[in-house]
Amino acid sequence: MTLRPSSLIASVRDLGVQFAGNDVDITGQDAVTSIELPGSETFWVFGDSVEGPFDSIRGFELTEVLSNTGAIVPLHDIADGVQRFRYLTDESGTRARQLIGFIPPEHKSTQRLWAIHGVHTGGHLYLYYHRITMDPALDVFETFTLDGMGIARGDADHHFERLTAPDGSYEWWKGDQPGFGVWVQRHGEHLYLWGSIQPESKSAGDMYLARVLPDRIEDLASYEYLVSAPTLARPDADVRWAKTFMPTACLFSDVPNEMSTSWNDHLGCFISLTTYQRDNILVIRTAPQLTGPWSEPEVVYRPERTSEAALFNAGKEHPEFAREGGRVTYMTFIDSTVYKPHLIEITFA
Numbered sequence: 002m003t004l005r006p007s008s009l010i011a012s013v014r015d016l017g018v019q020f021a022g023n024d025v026d027i028t029g030q031d032a033v034t035s036i037e038l039p040g041s042e043t044f045w046v047f048g049d050s051v052e053g054p055f056d057s058i059r060g061f062e063l064t065e066v067l068s069n070t071g072a073i074v075p076l077h078d079i080a081d082g083v084q085r086f087r088y089l090t091d092e093s094g095t096r097a098r099q100l101i102g103f104i105p106p107e108h109k110s111t112q113r114l115w116a117i118h119g120v121h122t123g124g125h126l127y128l129y130y131h132r133i134t135m136d137p138a139l140d141v142f143e144t145f146t147l148d149g150m151g152i153a154r155g156d157a158d159h160h161f162e163r164l165t166a167p168d169g170s171y172e173w174w175k176g177d178q179p180g181f182g183v184w185v186q187r188h189g190e191h192l193y194l195w196g197s198i199q200p201e202s203k204s205a206g207d208m209y210l211a212r213v214l215p216d217r218i219e220d221l222a223s224y225e226y227l228v229s230a231p232t233l234a235r236p237d238a239d240v241r242w243a244k245t246f247m248p249t250a251c252l253f254s255d256v257p258n259e260m261s262t263s264w265n266d267h268l269g270c271f272i273s274l275t276t277y278q279r280d281n282i283l284v285i286r287t288a289p290q291l292t293g294p295w296s297e298p299e300v301v302y303r304p305e306r307t308s309e310a311a312l313f314n315a316g317k318e319h320p321e322f323a324r325e326g327g328r329v330t331y332m333t334f335i336d337s338t339v340y341k342p343h344l345i346e347i348t349f350a
Contacts, residue, residue: 004277004284005300007285007301010302010350012347014348016346017082018344020033020086025052029340032047032115032116032314033335034184034259034315035321036118038121038126041075046070046071046128047071049063049067050069051066051340052096069114069115071159074087076321101114102163112135113135114151116153117259122216122218123218125155126155127154127155127218128152129151129185130152130153131149132147132151132172133145147176148172150180150181151171167221179209179211181196181211182196183259183260192214192215194210195208206255208260209227210230210252227240228247230252230293230294233294233297236294240290257279258314260316261275261318261320261332265349275298279313281304281305281313283303284298285298286298308338310337310338314337316332317333331345332344
């Protein structure tokens with residue numbers, strides 16, 4: 002597909018890497034996302050978090066690397082970057098702590114728990130996380146296997162308990178199903194959860210949608226799945242939900258698992274900001290409803306490629322920091338060569 006620049010974009014300003022000046026010696030992170038909390042704070046979640054010096058995450062030994070961490074970021078103007086934040090730490094106060102822990106026989110040498118997104122509801126912060134299995138001798142970017150998606154419930158101090166699925170496992174959706182919860186959006190009376198089925202290339206995932214009432218978030222049987230939806234080719238198709246997932250309502254593709262959606266008042270539509278495959282291309286899609294039809298992707302920004310081996314992923318908006326009714330918003334992405342959250346400011350026309 003030949004991608005064209007989006008006419009919705011007036012300008013993009015590169016704000017560089019974020020969270021680099023921290024007091025817990027975190028020097029590299031993946032999968033950055035943010036969740037609005039009650040009051041005036043947000044909860045930022047990260048995947049693999051490297052402490053101390055490293056040359057490249059490609060081929061890096063991950064056994065001792067924390068596979069999920071978090072930070073509290075107050076709502077503030079981030080036009081000059083994320084200036085105010087506090088990592089959640091262990092009892093020493095000097096090291097970031099892993100939010101979601103392993104349960105034997107899981108082991109950090111072969112498994113990772115990647116917290117992706119979540120929601121605060123019913124007095125709890127819930128995090129959806131991927132469990133992956135990897136070969137520690139090979140590059141995790143190419144060899145990881147998604148075992149499934151789980152959900153963890155946090156307490157007032159942000160210690161998280163992994164909730165069991167009805168079958169007794171911790172994977173609510175198995176590896177051959179979409180990992181619902183890579184993005185969670187409250188809309189109307191429901192929580193809407195996006196999930197991806199990833200091909201072997203890990204670049205061109207198909208995106209599907211589920212929903213649940215907030216007070217039923219811990220009941221897997223209460224989730225419904227979008228099985229029919231309008232598309233550009235069939236804009237008059239019915240919207241239909243079912244209790245069992247079927248891969249019949251792919252809303253769009255070419256997403257490396259992680260993504261974002263939000264309602265944008267300025268544009269008067271839903272928007273989705275993602276990376277395009279794992280290229281150095283950030284794209285926007287729009288839709289009149291969450292259920293579609295979603296537009297074809299158009300280019301928002303092309304980050305400079307730092308090396309030929311660089312992979313780009315985790316392109317996501319942080320809509321709670323948007324200004325001027327959504328005319329100005331913020332998006333992060335990860336360049337695997339740099340391996341730090343990179344922030345841009347997007348101004349819409």
